[in-house]
Amino acid sequence: MIEATLSPATRAATHPLERLDTPTLLLDADKLEGNCRTMRERMDRHGVTLRPHVKTGKSVDVAQRALGAAAGPITVSTVREAEYFYDHGFRDILYAVGLVPQKVARLAALVKRGARITAIVDSVEAAHGLVTAAGAQGIDLPALIEIDSDGHRAGVRPDEARLLDVAHALGGALRGVMTHAGESYNCTSRNAIIAMAEQERSSTVRAAQVLRAAGHHCAVVSVGSTPTATFATTFEGVTEVRAGVYVFQDLVMAGLGVCSVEQVAISVLASVIGHQHDKNWLITDAGWMAMSRDRGTANQAVDQGYGLVCDVAGAPLGDLVVSDANQEHGIVARRGGGAIDFTRHPIGSRLRVLPNHACATAAQFGEYQVLREGRPTDLWDRFGGW
Amino acid sequence: MIEATLSPATRAATHPLERLDTPTLLLDADKLEGNCRTMRERMDRHGVTLRPHVKTGKSVDVAQRALGAAAGPITVSTVREAEYFYDHGFRDILYAVGLVPQKVARLAALVKRGARITAIVDSVEAAHGLVTAAGAQGIDLPALIEIDSDGHRAGVRPDEARLLDVAHALGGALRGVMTHAGESYNCTSRNAIIAMAEQERSSTVRAAQVLRAAGHHCAVVSVGSTPTATFATTFEGVTEVRAGVYVFQDLVMAGLGVCSVEQVAISVLASVIGHQHDKNWLITDAGWMAMSRDRGTANQAVDQGYGLVCDVAGAPLGDLVVSDANQEHGIVARRGGGAIDFTRHPIGSRLRVLPNHACATAAQFGEYQVLREGRPTDLWDRFGGW
Numbered sequence: 001m002i003e004a005t006l007s008p009a010t011r012a013a014t015h016p017l018e019r020l021d022t023p024t025l026l027l028d029a030d031k032l033e034g035n036c037r038t039m040r041e042r043m044d045r046h047g048v049t050l051r052p053h054v055k056t057g058k059s060v061d062v063a064q065r066a067l068g069a070a071a072g073p074i075t076v077s078t079v080r081e082a083e084y085f086y087d088h089g090f091r092d093i094l095y096a097v098g099l100v101p102q103k104v105a106r107l108a109a110l111v112k113r114g115a116r117i118t119a120i121v122d123s124v125e126a127a128h129g130l131v132t133a134a135g136a137q138g139i140d141l142p143a144l145i146e147i148d149s150d151g152h153r154a155g156v157r158p159d160e161a162r163l164l165d166v167a168h169a170l171g172g173a174l175r176g177v178m179t180h181a182g183e184s185y186n187c188t189s190r191n192a193i194i195a196m197a198e199q200e201r202s203s204t205v206r207a208a209q210v211l212r213a214a215g216h217h218c219a220v221v222s223v224g225s226t227p228t229a230t231f232a233t234t235f236e237g238v239t240e241v242r243a244g245v246y247v248f249q250d251l252v253m254a255g256l257g258v259c260s261v262e263q264v265a266i267s268v269l270a271s272v273i274g275h276q277h278d279k280n281w282l283i284t285d286a287g288w289m290a291m292s293r294d295r296g297t298a299n300q301a302v303d304q305g306y307g308l309v310c311d312v313a314g315a316p317l318g319d320l321v322v323s324d325a326n327q328e329h330g331i332v333a334r335r336g337g338g339a340i341d342f343t344r345h346p347i348g349s350r351l352r353v354l355p356n357h358a359c360a361t362a363a364q365f366g367e368y369q370v371l372r373e374g375r376p377t378d379l380w381d382r383f384g385g386w
Numbered sequence: 387m388i389e390a391t392l393s394p395a396t397r398a399a400t401h402p403l404e405r406l407d408t409p410t411l412l413l414d415a416d417k418l419e420g421n422c423r424t425m426r427e428r429m430d431r432h433g434v435t436l437r438p439h440v441k442t443g444k445s446v447d448v449a450q451r452a453l454g455a456a457a458g459p460i461t462v463s464t465v466r467e468a469e470y471f472y473d474h475g476f477r478d479i480l481y482a483v484g485l486v487p488q489k490v491a492r493l494a495a496l497v498k499r500g501a502r503i504t505a506i507v508d509s510v511e512a513a514h515g516l517v518t519a520a521g522a523q524g525i526d527l528p529a530l531i532e533i534d535s536d537g538h539r540a541g542v543r544p545d546e547a548r549l550l551d552v553a554h555a556l557g558g559a560l561r562g563v564m565t566h567a568g569e570s571y572n573c574t575s576r577n578a579i580i581a582m583a584e585q586e587r588s589s590t591v592r593a594a595q596v597l598r599a600a601g602h603h604c605a606v607v608s609v610g611s612t613p614t615a616t617f618a619t620t621f622e623g624v625t626e627v628r629a630g631v632y633v634f635q636d637l638v639m640a641g642l643g644v645c646s647v648e649q650v651a652i653s654v655l656a657s658v659i660g661h662q663h664d665k666n667w668l669i670t671d672a673g674w675m676a677m678s679r680d681r682g683t684a685n686q687a688v689d690q691g692y693g694l695v696c697d698v699a700g701a702p703l704g705d706l707v708v709s710d711a712n713q714e715h716g717i718v719a720r721r722g723g724g725a726i727d728f729t730r731h732p733i734g735s736r737l738r739v740l741p742n743h744a745c746a747t748a749a750q751f752g753e754y755q756v757l758r759e760g761r762p763t764d765l766w767d768r769f770g771g772w
Contacts, residue, residue, distance in 0.1 A: 097671060099659070100657050154715065273485070290772075293681070294679045295681075329483065347509060348486040348515060386407065
């Protein structure tokens with residue numbers, strides 16, 4: 001009640017986030033744990049293994065919350081991720097980017113220390129390369145065949161003759177099939193995502209059937225993306241689901257209806273560094289170096305610019321967005337223009353910005369400032385590089 | 387002569403870059419030094435001080451080459467940059483992002499150790515904040531008034547009455563004026579850049595005249611951007627020029643005619659990890675995590691996608707570009723479509739990708755793999771964070 005009588009600037013100065021340097025990457029641990037729990041419970045209900053993609057968090061603290069355990073099956077996208085998570089006690093690692101022979105030596109070093117690494121390939125050439133390189137390193141390197149379920153990127157279509165050629169080239173290394181329905185990010189309705197999830201599932205299950213019918217071993221049927229994992233109505237025939245960004249959620253996911261804006265767990269704390277009264281712009285110190293250059297909502301129904309602007313407590317400020325960004329400058333304006341009440345945002349006051357794409361924004365930082373009940377508690381490291 | 391008789395794959399395997407992990411950020415030191423020398427000599431001819439912006443390289447090795455000396459005047463955009471360069475022997479530092487009071491304590495720590503830091507402000511509120519915070523820290527913190535020469539971002543227009551108000555608020559801290567013609571990046575001809583350079587110069591000089599006519603001290607008249615620094619025909623009345631990206635150059639600068647593609651000093655070494663024959667795509671391991679999400683050429687006459695693809699020696703491969711990017715996957719296609727000769731790009735072979743925006747791509751890496759005469763020699767660290 002007393003707070004309501006204070007000026008905005010005075011009230012803001014009482015918030016504990018006003019004492020942090022900016023820009024800083026904030027991680028609301030309560031939201032993180034809620035997002036993680038929701039996905040774990042969903043996968044439990046469907047009876048499939050959750051193999052979270054740790055490329056989003058690049059942090060042992062985040063991965064442990066995704067699994068609800070000290071370690072467990074994970075998906076990685078770089079050799080550095082495999083090494084880091086091995087060093088933090090993770091053993092069951094799917095390296096889910098097409099393998100090339102020159103990366104086998106570093107993976108072999110982990111295998112020789114006890115890691116159970118599975119690779120993926122989508123061509124006879126890559127399969128031969130894997131078998132040869134693994135043999136040269138003296139390790140078994142099991143592999144999944146990447147299936148193209150949506151024309152999005154990589155993989156073998158389940159109806160292509162070369163599916164069996166790749167299986168043959170892998171020989172005893174073959175363990176199963178996997179796909180990633182990246183096109184689910186371009187869906188425009190919940191029903192479209194449900195249909196994409198079914199296409200992802202059925203394509204991959206069909207590929208497994210083709211392989212088994214030809215006498216191949218195909219124990220693993222792995223699918224996943226955050227949208228399809230969230231909305232799939234069945235995982236029949238699927239053994240594991242991979243997803244990454246759901247741990248944080250972001251504006252792209254909110255635009256898809258996968259989450260609400262309130263569930264987005266990361267944000268960038270920024271300072272107002274300037275006012276451009278004539279243009280109705282606030283200038284902040286969170287430019288693209290902090291937000292990343294990701295414009296993932298540009299083609300969604302609601303374009304959030306470089307991020308949706310919230311007050312220091314995390315509540316969205318109507319239609320304020322980061323409308324443009326330079327390296328260390330964010331330009332904050334109303335979506336579509338409109339007057340800004342500059343007295344609410346004095347020089348030096350703080351804002352929080354929700355990101356388009358959590359993976360890209362988090363990658364701009366070396367640590368998470370963790371919040372509990374909105375207050376800063378811990379710092380969690382995150383790593384980069386390959 | 388013998389090399390010409392080898393198959394492409396065999397020839398490629400003999401290249402020293404074939405032994406590096408991918409993705410890796412390559413820096414051609416010969417091109418870097420050429421770009422730096424050209425700009426230094428140009429500024430020497432015009433009799434103005436060059437104060438390179440070290441946000442591009444974030445590396446003492448790069449900054450020393452920009453200056454042609456162990457240290458010298460620099461421009462920074464973060465407090466971390468100021469701290470790092472102070473620790474590497476740099477003393478004369480312009481912090482060229484609007485100052486907010488909460489950043490003064492860290493700058494004051496440097497000033498007390500002997501740094502000569504100059505700040506910038508563009509409002510009475512920020513000027514009062516600076517004077518008060520510097521006083522509280524017991525330091526002198528001189529400042530320039532940021533001038534808006536092009537409507538691009540921040541600053542006071544030279545004809546605004548508040549220019550004198552800001553000067554008055556700064557009092558004895560006032561040292562001069564500065565601007566950055568960020569709109570020069572949106573020019574579409576050399577003549578347009580020349581005109582923008584003259585607008586940048588004349589606006590800033592005019593602001594200095596207004597201040598001096600009112601009895602204010604205005605020793606510094608600081609302008610700059612790589613395009614305007616490259617094409618300005620006169621710097622009359624200007625005391626120093628700031629520019630950053632010219633040290634590396636990039637595809638945006640090449641699209642502006644500021645440099646040739648051959649002068650771009652940084653590139654990302656990638657591996658071909660897949661072939662999509664039906665779509666005429668090569669898949670590489672250099673996605674947006676390596677290239678950044680920057681699409682700075684999207685609105686130029688030639689859209690380079692996420693980067694222009696070169697062979698391992700750095701020669702562009704016609705119109706091959708990174709047409710799309712996921713986190714750890716680059717999709718390489720001909721600009722506008724067209725057949726790819728997959729036999730030239732076997733799985734595991736290397737490519738080099740020139741970036742749209744050197745500042746953004748370099749920021750995705752923690753080090754530079756330095757090349758001399760095309761061969762890997764040193765590793766130079768670069769830093770991130772704020």
